[in-house]
Amino acid sequence: MGCFECCIKCLGGVPYASLVATILCFSGVALFCGCGHVALTGTLTMLENHFSQITTDHATLTIVIQTMQYVIYGIASFFFIYGIILLAEGFYTTSAVKKELQSQFKTTVCGRCITATFVFLTYILGLAFLGIFGFSAIPVFLFYNMWTTCAAMKSPMANITDPDSICVDVRQYGIIPWNATPGKACGSTLGDICSTSEFYLSFHLYIVACAGAGTTLIALLIYMMATTYNYAVLKFMSHGIRRSAKFSESY
Numbered sequence: 001m002g003c004f005e006c007c008i009k010c011l012g013g014v015p016y017a018s019l020v021a022t023i024l025c026f027s028g029v030a031l032f033c034g035c036g037h038v039a040l041t042g043t044l045t046m047l048e049n050h051f052s053q054i055t056t057d058h059a060t061l062t063i064v065i066q067t068m069q070y071v072i073y074g075i076a077s078f079f080f081i082y083g084i085i086l087l088a089e090g091f092y093t094t095s096a097v098k099k100e101l102q103s104q105f106k107t108t109v110c111g112r113c114i115t116a117t118f119v120f121l122t123y124i125l126g127l128a129f130l131g132i133f134g135f136s137a138i139p140v141f142l143f144y145n146m147w148t149t150c151a152a153m154k155s156p157m158a159n160i161t162d163p164d165s166i167c168v169d170v171r172q173y174g175i176i177p178w179n180a181t182p183g184k185a186c187g188s189t190l191g192d193i194c195s196t197s198e199f200y201l202s203f204h205l206y207i208v209a210c211a212g213a214g215t216t217l218i219a220l221l222i223y224m225m226a227t228t229y230n231y232a233v234l235k236f237m238s239h240g241i242r243r244s245a246k247f248s249e250s251y
Contacts, residue, residue: 017226018090024219025083031212033076035205036136040065042202043139050185050193051170057180079216082125086223089118093230115231122227126220133213140210142173143203150194153187163187 044058044065052058093115146168153166164187170176171183185193193199 015087015090015093015226017222018087021219021222021226022083022087024215024222025079028212028215028217028219029076029079029083032132032136032209032216033072033212035212036209037069037072039139039202039205039209040069042198042205046193046196046198046202047170047176049198050189051183052176052180054181058176061176086118086122086227089115090226090230093227093234112231112234115227115234119224119227119231122220122224126217126224129213129217129220133210133217136206136210136213139206140203142170143199143206146190146199147194147203150191153191166190 044062047058047061048055052061149166149168153163167184167186168190169184171178171180176183
């Protein structure tokens with residue numbers, strides 16, 4: 001066998017769907033975890049400086065944000081390991097399917113059960129990340145509302161006689177309690193908040209984090225389709241070989 005034929009044979013055993021899904025998964029998780037972590041820190045700093053200047057008012061929020069950051073560490077570690085395992089499983093099933101089509105069947109019931117387990121786990125993780133994707137869109141919506149309010153105040157087309165009557169009250173979103181001081185920002189104070197680096201950076205990082213969650217969700221869907229296809233082929237071919245063996249014995 002020449003070098004060219006050897007390369008073609010090696011490339012034929014590469015699970016391209018799982019490889020693309022792994023790249024998307026690592027990229028999406030990196031964007032979601034990295035940007036989300038920094039955005040949460042910036043959000044807490046902005047709330048402490050402008051909306052809740054008494055520490056006891058946002059003590060619960062601080063604990064929640066710190067807990068979410070620890071969860072982000074866990075998500076990053078878990079998906080790094082899970083992505084590698086799924087890629088290895090993709091190499092295994094692709095090789096098994098290829099040998100199956102060449103009548104060199106070597107898979108076992110245990111191997112097919114492992115593949116089915118990964119299909120189930122990936123389906124559960126896909127549902128979980130669908131919820132995470134929806135949850136990550138909430139801060140984007142809140143920051144967007146605040147940004148559009150500031151943009152409307154600065155627009156020359158807006159005929160605003162009393163800028164101090166335009167306010168953003170974060171207490172209505174349940175982020176901080178109603179007794180938090182000051183709890184809201186109006187007029188020029190609101191404009192100054194929108195001009196801070198914490199607001200600008202957190203807003204864009206939340207957008208990137210939401211996009212990262214969506215990318216990870218797409219990667220999990222590709223994983224699920226690839227593993228489901230491989231499992232279906234292996235199960236179908238194994239049943240076909242069993243029927244052929246029984247027919248030969250009876251004949």
